[in-house]
Amino acid sequence: MSLEKPSRDTALDVGVTEDGLDYDALADLLGGHVLDREQHVNSEGFVIRPDEVQEVLSTLKEEAGFDHCACVTAQEYDDRYESIYHLRKYNDPTQELSVIVPSPKDDPHNESAARVYDTADWHEREAYDLVGIDYDDHPDLRRILLPETWQGHPLSQDYNQDQPQIVSLREHANPLQDDKRSEDDPDTMFVNIGPHHPATHGVLHVETVLDGEQIADIEPDIGYLHRCEEQMCQQGTYRHQIMPYPDRWDYISAGILNEWAYARAAEDLADIEVPEYAQVIRTMSAEMCRIASHELALATFALDVFGDFTAVFQYGIRDREIVQNLLEDLTGQRLMFNYLRLGGVAWDLPEPREEYFEKIRDFLDDLPHKLEEIHDLVTGNEIFQMRCVDTGVLSPEQVKQYGATGPVARGSGVDYDLRRDDPYGYYDELDWNVVTEQGGDNFSRVLVRLREVEESARIIEQCVDLLEQWPEDDREIQANVPRTLRPEPDQEIYRSVEGAKGELGIYIRSDGTDKPARFKIRSPCFSNLQTLPEMSQGEYIPDMIASLGSLDIVLGEVDR
């Protein structure tokens, strides 16, 4: 487990103490750059000048070891705009720091962080797109989720929702016009892969410049599935109205993991204690979701590498179906579970309990055999190895630069798993391992997922043991939560859980009402997808497709 943990470099240890981060030491490090300090629920926030972003962030990165820019949240207040850079460390994500960059109301702009953290590139583009903050020195500040022709910034205060988005034909790019991108080099060819393409797993558009069969340049174009999830959450009440939305982010069977992200953030914000019994049920059902999600990831990856709807795809779906049935028994739903509640879960395990436990145990007993079958067919296949080993390589440094998490990071040997590193639920009471592989290639990512299925099965087994012996009079599934939840005003929190695809984080700012003032989703797929150009530059088209498959993106979560 601790294989990859680098011995702490003392220089990168500023402010690290036995009982948490000493923010005074960090403030000393930054000296006069820190204008003000705010208390967020998860960490302290340092307010800095908008033209010192790069300097401050590189100091924090180089000297204090904040190598993970988890998320960039932008929002508009009555008197200012604000960008928050949520920084953490890959070797200890509980060490967090928010860097707050206010910018003036009339001309909101601040220095871009994309030169320090590559991942900030897309995050800042999103902030520009939705909130309207300009980032100076950004390599490519364009809209990312909305069309280029969109008028206004939907999450800014003066945005008129009723304003029709009329774009004259003249302003639209002519779809039949020849693309100029390949004209400089007559040997290359420009190809649009997607938005409708069998291997893009949804509506992803990959603008590709090919040199023969090799990728000369590639740029993912996202936003086709943007459904204003953040805004919808901002218009819903904490207690009941937000919970159904997370199911719709990573909509392929990772619902409970997503719900937990919201639940964790909101519970910490409103100081709700979840009963242990409910935590065990949450842990169990979340791991079921992880198995279902990983099975599907494997199935679709096989689809990309094998060609057609082959046996492996069907085996993956077949095995996932069993988990899906278990989840259906538990939640009454197959995909949009809506099972978690703030402070607990919706209802107890299905009756008769023994029968349900029996079903789970049957599934767990069959699982090793099925995984063996898949290993025989997939990972043991020489052609498969030929295709996947050493293709789409992502180095640990690139992982950190792009803020990649989940199996993508672990496949590159970055030992980062929030279930262990930033424990929540019942994970720290259970016996399981974080899976890592050193290869960083497509093969390693598949292997990580397959081995994580085994670990998830171990977790579920222990949860079942616990639940079976749980005393009947102590089965409390729901804490006491007020009917209308109004967290203290002006609290800010960034909390994340280990979703199926990686770090799924939620930032919430409360304003004393029963709805969040700002609700920001940090989607793991969004960050992971950013690594695609790094992985596929110079590779062949089939390897690019395989890399895309091995990233296991869900466009519902990328675009939100």
Next chain:
Amino acid sequence: MQSAPLPETLANLLGLDPNNTVVMIVMSLIGAALIGALMMTNTALAGPWAKRKITAAFTDRIAVDRIGPYGLFIIVADAVRLLSKELIVPEGVDRPAWDLAPLVIASTALLGFAVIPMGNGIQLADPEVGLAYVFATASMASVGLVMAGYASNNKYSFLGGLRAVAQNLAYEIPLILTGASVVIFAGSLQMSEIVAAQQQSLIGPLPSWYAFVNPFAFVLFMIANLAEVGRNPFDIPEAPTEIVAGYQTEYSSVYFVLVYLGEFIHIFLGGAIIATIFLGGPAGPVLPGIVWFLIKIWGVFLFTQWARSAVPRVRIDQLIEIGWKGMLVLSLANLLLTAVIVGVTV
């Protein structure tokens, strides 16, 4: 086993003079129609029905079972469905080539069956260069693929067409060289001679089929054949998840049917070649020759479907590497070795 070609048999059957040229032309046309119909029937069975059933069996599913016994009437339903679809002609396609390509793909493969001895005297013609002819027709399909890819005015199709050329160049040579090793054994290019040469017993009841005489060549040929007909692991010119079905992308309705049909006939032609030069042609106990012949080509079809369901696709550069660096060398070695063995023993 040696019998007169089909037109002659037909003429005799109808009591007409087999030496009359006009009679023979008419009889040849009838014979060609019969063999064409036979192969089309097989394809119709294979495409909409058997392929689905076989793939379903490999992937734990049930597949078509709603219409007719065992879902067989899906063939009719599919035929109506496909033929009644709108033929979409994309803007900017290279018209004569784009229209001709499906015809070339479908018809060239069918041509090959003219010289295949199917047992019970079903063989349209038996020229002395039979095997050379059959290889020639089989490889003509790639012309159709290139035409389709180039004329479609679509970048995916274009890539697919280029891939088809690269793949066929890499695999045609090993395929033919391996076929040539059989010719050395049989001492003839004539199909009936090759079949006749496989009729003696090798050891006990085991016939001297070249698959048993030279299993190495048989395996080589089977692999090269997979590439030739473009099935996994070599379905690279189509590669739906990469280049969206390649050269087929822009075809719809009847043209699509022709392209699809061409592919299946091609698989069957590959099976027929394998059956003839490695599996003793129509030879087999009890059942009539034609039945054995069909069993053998369906066996090869089953093999391609198996590969399709279970084997990952290789990358184009890997395929070319396997073709030029592996298969070519092996097939040359095989040819040389066969020549030496035949030279020493005969």
